[in-house]
Amino acid sequence: MKRELVAIALLILMLGFLFGNLRFLGDLVEEVESALGRSAAAWERGDRQLAVSEMETAMEAWHSAAEYAHIMLRQGEIDAVSDAFFDLSAALREGEEKSTDAYLRLYYHLDSIERMDALRLSSIF
Amino acid sequence: MRTLILYFSLLLFLRLLGKRQLGEMELSEFLVASLIADLAANPLQDIGMPMLNGIIPIVTLFCCEMLISTLSMRSVRLRAFLFGKPSLLIFHGRIDQREMRQNRFTLDELMQEMRSQGVRDLSTVEYAFLETSGKLSILLYPNEQPPSAGDLNVPKRITGFPRILVSDGRLIRENLIKSGHDERWLAKQLVLRGCELGEVFLLTVDDASQVYCAKKERNT
Numbered sequence: 001m002k003r004e005l006v007a008i009a010l011l012i013l014m015l016g017f018l019f020g021n022l023r024f025l026g027d028l029v030e031e032v033e034s035a036l037g038r039s040a041a042a043w044e045r046g047d048r049q050l051a052v053s054e055m056e057t058a059m060e061a062w063h064s065a066a067e068y069a070h071i072m073l074r075q076g077e078i079d080a081v082s083d084a085f086f087d088l089s090a091a092l093r094e095g096e097e098k099s100t101d102a103y104l105r106l107y108y109h110l111d112s113i114e115r116m117d118a119l120r121l122s123s124i125f
Numbered sequence: 126m127r128t129l130i131l132y133f134s135l136l137l138f139l140r141l142l143g144k145r146q147l148g149e150m151e152l153s154e155f156l157v158a159s160l161i162a163d164l165a166a167n168p169l170q171d172i173g174m175p176m177l178n179g180i181i182p183i184v185t186l187f188c189c190e191m192l193i194s195t196l197s198m199r200s201v202r203l204r205a206f207l208f209g210k211p212s213l214l215i216f217h218g219r220i221d222q223r224e225m226r227q228n229r230f231t232l233d234e235l236m237q238e239m240r241s242q243g244v245r246d247l248s249t250v251e252y253a254f255l256e257t258s259g260k261l262s263i264l265l266y267p268n269e270q271p272p273s274a275g276d277l278n279v280p281k282r283i284t285g286f287p288r289i290l291v292s293d294g295r296l297i298r299e300n301l302i303k304s305g306h307d308e309r310w311l312a313k314q315l316v317l318r319g320c321e322l323g324e325v326f327l328l329t330v331d332d333a334s335q336v337y338c339a340k341k342e343r344n345t
Contacts, residue, residue: 004195007188014185075173 021072022117028065029114032058033107040103043092052092059085073113080109131165134180153207157190208257215253218266228255239263285332294323294341304330314338 039054062069062081069078088102161183168179197204212224214235225235235253238261244250249269254262274281288300290311301311314328315321318338326341 003191007191010184011188011192014181014188070175071177072175074175074178 025114025117029110031061033110035061036103036106043099048095055088055092077113084109130176131169131179134183135161135165153190153193157186160186211257212255213252214255215250218248218251230255283333284335287329287331287337289329291322291325291328294325296322306330
């Protein structure tokens with residue numbers, strides 16, 4: 001009976017871990033995306049300095065979760081987001097129109113990470 | 126490092142699942158065993174995959190298998206639903222062709238199983254069960270069964286089972302105590318056989334104090 005209780009406890013623990021992870025990931029993506037949102041808004045207003053600063057805030061938020069990312073996320077996903085950040089940073093510093101594309105790409109990768117781990121039919125199947 | 130962690134995790138979980146996993150497996154057990162092996166291999170092969178992607182599914186499967194095993198032990202219906210029931214392929218010497226068709230068990234397979242269990246003549250078989258593990262159990266007619274010592278009124282010597290007392294030169298004290306002997310008795314046995322403890326490869330004793338001793342070969 002002990003083993004069965006341990007099995008049930010482990011399942012409950014993993015369920016808790018799952019919801020905890022989803023929440024943490026959601027908060028992380030939200031934090032990064034809100035900084036990106038401010039950066040994009042600043043860019044559209046023509047405030048390049050603020051756009052770069054907010055982008056760097058977003059990048060910092062992403063890098064602060066590096067340990068979590070390396071434990072929980074696939075390396076391909078981490079690389080995709082990091083590459084998208086570098087591309088966005090380069091685009092902002094060059095002041096190019098493709099900054100809009102760079103923002104969209106980064107949003108896409110971040111959403112993709114959240115979607116893949118979410119409890120949805122599309123992520124399960 | 127990943128390999129070591131996954132290997133010891135697998136070892137621990139399979140050990141906790143019990144001996145049945147290593148012996149004849151039911152369907153769910155076979156499923157778990159093959160899935161676990163595959164799940165463990167993925168993070169080993171792909172360094173970009175988090176190790177938790179292997180460990181968490183393994184733990185989940187282990188827990189589910191543990192619970193299903195327990196529930197099926199307590200519920201006959203669930204057991205029948207999950208594992209099925211044994212099928213009687215031969216009843217009173219007659220082959221049940223419908224059962225064979227239902228189980229997709231061919232005549233070739235039936236004859237193969239007969240041969241592997243030393244049965245030459247089908248007419249000697251009273252019952253043949255296709256167990257849920259896929260094994261065929263054959264029961265002969267009483268007249269066809271080999272006689273036992275009791276049938277022949279042959280007095281049988283009670284020997285019990287042999288306990289290993291010395292394995293590769295090392296004394297297994299627990300077995301020595303369980304066998305009802307002590308180290309003085311063991312020393313005497315070794316002297317009788319002209320060897321020392323370190324020279325013994327295997328030494329066993331049964332309940333009738335019958336000793337078997339094999340010395341180590343010179344090169345080992």
